[in-house]
Amino acid sequence: MPFINERLEANRESIEQNRAASGPVRASRFRFEPDAVMSRLRKNIVGQDDALTAMESMLVRVKADIGEENRPLAVHLFLGPTGVGKTETVRLIAEAIHGNRDGLCRIDMNTLAQEHYAAALTGAPPGYVGSKEGHSLFDLDKVQGSFSKPGIVLFDEIEKASKEVVRTLLNVLDTGRLVFPSGNREIDFRNTLIFMTSNAGALEAEAHEQRYQRGWRRWLGLSSSKTDSLRDTALRQYFDPEFLNRIDQIHTFNRLTDNWLEALLDIELAGLNHRLTKKHAALSLSTELRTELCRGYDARYGAREMLRAFRQRLEPAVARALLAYPECRRFEADVKDIAVTVRQYVE
Ligand SMILES: Nc1ncnc2c1ncn2[C@@H]1O[C@H](COP(=O)(O)OP(=O)(O)OP(=O)(O)O)[C@@H](O)[C@H]1O
Ligand SMILES: [Mg+2]
Missing domain, CATH: 1.10.8.60 (Helicase, Ruva Protein; domain 3)
Structure with a gap:
């Protein structure tokens, strides 16, 4: 099977040719409808309107295919407490785009951290067992998608990732590529929607919100904007600014009342x-x-x-x-x- 770069390149060329030959072509190479994805999300996810609205903008932007070339199609971080729809949102997007809830590559950062085994992400370094095969946790087809469908990757519990893994990710977010330590293979993320989820700061923000709900500020109608700054402080404890800077958008999922x-x-x-x-x-x-x-x-x-x-x-x-x-x-x-x-x- 030709490597995705070549496929994309070939397709781009044929689009250029078509355009030259037959005037205007379809507005997008992507065959998914943001409206259809959104109606599935709105039917199945409750209480997270802001995050869903942001997903709509993201999907429209991706469909228009006007993003930078050497980056993933989109990079979004979902924050919030447990069981509020973060992973479910990504699964529903996968289902709407690929017809399958498992049409995504999920990487559990918690397991990686426990195993102290960052190499699992990129295959073993040269000279180690397995380095020739270049084994990786990434499922290539799901990561790279196809010409008409974006690939989807979900990094769960990103705050648990070791420094080494975060450094690898930084590169992916920067260049849209992951080069294996063996040097002879790479994974292309330029056709990929990257989602990350984290509970970082959720407990602190929650405790603050509860104090606010009971406190006098609420009765005076003063806002609880401190929750946002608490979240940002917590985020900075877990992640370096370089990492946060490379994320397109950070969304907070609400506690479900x-x-x-x-x-x-x-x-x-x-x-x-x-x-x-x-x-x-x-x-x-x-x-x-x-x-x-x-x-x-x-x-x-x-x-x-x-x-x-x-x-x-x-x-x-x-x-x-x-x-x-x-x-x-x-x-x-x-x-x-x-x-x-x-x-x-x-x-
Ligand atoms: N906002 C929601 N709307 C509809 N269903 C939801 C919502 N939140 C959670 N659920 C349901 O609860 C289950 C667990 O949610 P989900 O896996 O998205 O949690 P999460 O936010 O990723 O939590 P964690 O941080 O523990 O991974 C989902 O399978 C879904 O059925
Ligand atoms: Mg989850």
């Missing part, structure tokens, strides 16, 4: 119902069960706790009902004592 629970429940239920269509079945929830599933939600753990209740309590009951009433099309789930029960829907 109780008022989002119903919406989260509906998203999860829509997902389950989508899977149930294969069985020609549909599920609705009683009001009592909705309340029960949303009860005891602890915002500190994000959406995951409610999703766990959904999966561990509701889904097994649904599975049992499906097996017990194979002919039934509509089910309603309710809560009796503490057990979730699912029965045939009686109109």
Whole structure:
């Protein structure tokens, strides 16, 4: 398979030729629709409007293909507490662009840091076992994408990366390339959307926000702008300015408060119902069960706790009902004592 550079070069040339031969051509080489990506994001991510608006601008800019040539297509850092939609946003973008939630290359910086094994990113240095093969954690096809689709890389928990790894990344952000220590291979990131996520500063910002919510400044209508400066201070503790300077935009994801629970429940239920269509079945929830599933939600753990209740309590009951009433099309789930029960829907 020709290396992506050559492919891109060849395609660029043929575009130039087409343009010369037949006048105006399509505005973009990219075949994804920012609107379609955004509608998927807006349907599935709640409470993060600012971050989503920023994603829209990013997608339009990438589609127009007017970025600098020797850099990744986009570099964005998502900050925020656990379970608020940072990784999910990237997965949904991958799904909308590549038709697959796993259409991205995810690198877990935490694992890299624990293993003290920065070489896993770029293959072993010359002379070490494995250096010839140039093994790397990067899945080339997912990183480099194709002529009509951008590749997607997600660096999770970026604050855990060792200095060495950050230095490697700095180069990638600067030049759009990662050259292996063996010198005979490189990975091209110039057709890549790079996302990074981090919890850095989330706890500090949270503690401040809570004090603010309880304090007199709120009653006087003074803003809590200190949260932003706290975030920036925390960021500077974890990352060098050189690194932060090379990021296009930093977005803060909000803590999900109780008022989002119903919406989260509906998203999860829509997902389950989508899977149930294969069985020609549909599920609705009683009001009592909705309340029960949303009860005891602890915002500190994000959406995951409610999703766990959904999966561990509701889904097994649904599975049992499906097996017990194979002919039934509509089910309603309710809560009796503490057990979730699912029965045939009686109109
Ligand atoms: N804002 C949200 N809107 C809709 N669903 C959400 C949202 N936040 C979280 N979820 C749901 O919760 C799950 C966990 O969220 P996600 O993996 O995005 O967390 P995260 O912000 O990356 O947290 P961490 O820092 O722990 O990795 C997702 O699979 C998704 O289903
Ligand atoms: Mg995550």
